[in-house]
Amino acid sequence: MLKRFALLGFWALCGLGGAMGWQTCSLSSRQPAALPANLKADLPEARRAAERLAETLRLQTVSGQKPFPAEAFDQLHALLPQHFPETFRRLQPRRLGHSLLIHWPGSKPELKPILLAAHLDVVPVAAPESWTHPPFVGQIKDGYIWGRGALDDKNSAWAILEALEALLKTGYQPRQGLYIALGEDEETGGRNGAQRLAEQLRADSVQLEAVLDEGLAIVPGSMIGLEPPLALIGLAEKGYLSVRLRVTQSGGHASMPPRETAVDILARALVRLNQSPMPARLEGPAAQLFDWLAPEMQGLNRVILANRRLFEPVLLRQLAARATTNALIRTTLAPTQLKASPKDNVLASDAEAVINLRLLPGDGPEAVMAHLNATVQDARVQLQPLNDLATAAASVVSSTESAFFALLARSIRQTFDTSVVAPSLVLAATDARHYAPLAENIYRFMPVYLTAEDLERIHGKDERISVEAHAQAIAFYAQLLSGL
Ligand SMILES: [Zn+2]
Structure with missing residues (x-):
């Protein structure tokens, strides 16, 4: 029985390897033929x-x-x-x-x-x-x-x-x-x-x-x-949306702080947002980039890109590891501004942060706002878009x-x-x-x-x-x- 399973596994692997190999070899370049220049003008010196x-x-x-x-x-x-x-x-x-x-x-x-x-x-x-x-x-x-x-x-x-x-x-x-x-x-x-x-x-x-x-x-x-x-x-081009997070509390003297200050509540919300990024996906222009690159690649990169659907989880993890490529596969979120108490010994009655989001094509501004609210999950934190949602989406x-x-x-x-x-x-x-x-x-x-x-x-x-x-x-x- 075990032998039969092993054999089955072996053939399945061979099939998969063959399919991957076929996919890799059958890639054809999408590059236009390198025609000689046919300028209709004399260029300036x-x-x-x-x-x-x-x-x-x-x-x-x-x-x-x-x-x-x-x-x-x-x-x-x-x-x-x-x-x-x-x-x-x-x-x-x-x-x-x-x-x-x-x-x-x-x-x-x-x-x-x-x-x-x-x-x-x-x-x-x-x-x-x-x-x-x-x-x-x-x-x-x-x-x-x-x-x-x-x-x-x-x-x-x-x-x-x-x-x-x-x-x-x-x-x-x-x-x-x-x-x-x-x-x-x-x-x-x-x-x-x-x-x-x-x-x-x-x-x-x-x-x-x-x-x-x-x-x-x-x-x-x-x-x-x-x-x-x-x-x-x-x-x-990606969309652009800034959102203000605001917490209002009673304030008071810093010598007798409550269990949670406005700053604590705001900080927790920012940490949650950092830990729950918008989901990554390989589609649209980023996916097309790899489809065009695959035939030009050599070795393992070519195999991986040629079979990108199969390797998608690995590929997404690799792309997410670098800021430049992470931005290609998801709506990014960056906290950019912070404001709280004007004095070192006074509790903030008003703590504010601004986050700047760059929206991936396909991520609607309303859906992004819903994601933010669901992630923060705290009624004490008010979220307010700072630019018009109607023009915030990607092109x-x-x-x-x-x-x-x-x-x-x-x-x-x-x-x-x-x-x-x-x-x-x-x-x-x-x-x-x-x-x-x-x-x-x-x-x-x-x-x-x-x-x-x-x-x-x-x-x-x-x-x-x-x-x-x-x-x-x-x-x-x-x-x-x-x-x-
Ligand atoms: Zn410019």
Whole structure:
């Protein structure tokens, strides 16, 4: 009997091994063929383009300032026609507030246009004296263009315009129309910029086939056990919700504390929330990321990803272990603010904490609130959303089957030829969401290599882009526009 069971087990294992092996071997790459570049324009000289970008980095178009730095934006708008004369002569861009909208009509008006988005504002600099080269001097040194906005996001704005200018000069005419939308306040939510640009487009009855905005980039593949660099295209961005937890008690003198103070009750609620994270799951853009990666992997990684449903519990545990990958598989929760007694010897009559949640596509804001209430399970803790639940959800997930996604993936492979392309999820918020009602699909990708060190420079110190990388970004956009 035992022998029969053992034999049965053996055959079951063989069957499973065979199925896994079959699944692993039958994977075929989803990468578009690496076609040779077919640019429809002569690209500008890298050094000249770098100088133009450096010039814009000198203008302190800093977000969230009071008063609004209108003068810096005016100077930037004055610079644009000097840098891109052909664009301004032929397309007559429209200035809306401190933002800019450019329209290049296609030769086939029945085709829905594409929109490329970028932003002209930058985040403030905390300690300018700590920078290797001052943040608003726009220096080109050691092969790099240094300054706030060099990566986020003036490089994209200028690279798009350089590509457009080059194509206009050569007399190329796209079949599909193109819009370029440059917002003025992405870093503070995009209300005056992207939202207004989107409203203008709606007023003009524009329906877009697709939008391309900043978001993900090309990362060194070795970070995830893949040899070539990995170009990640964001199909969606996570939702954003802040919730205040509030406990009110009678307060009093700290020399005679009750069994439980407002702070104790609040602390217990925060511990419960920490210990009961929202459930992890591998679906949507994160699952698609692994489906695209699997055929490019070697060895055990390939076997595991090829059979990801089978290995899901193991995979989820591994992904949950790192903050960067944990954020791909669940709605995250981070306590960010705390407030209690104003004096060291007085009991808090009012203790408050704010938690910031980033919602996974599919996790509705109401369901998240229900999870929080069920986890805290204490009527003394009042939970109140700080932003509108109606707009807190993650974005819609765009398709990898669209014509524009194929063009995007192909253009990446044509410009960054060793890269592997894969879809993924953007963890932060971008301007792109303002265009959602107008577009069938929205993609988030910035055509630059970003190492972990570069990521720290964004919103951090010593932000810079290499002269070569900026030229490559221009080549990418020229490639993309050549395909319209
Ligand atoms: Zn940005």
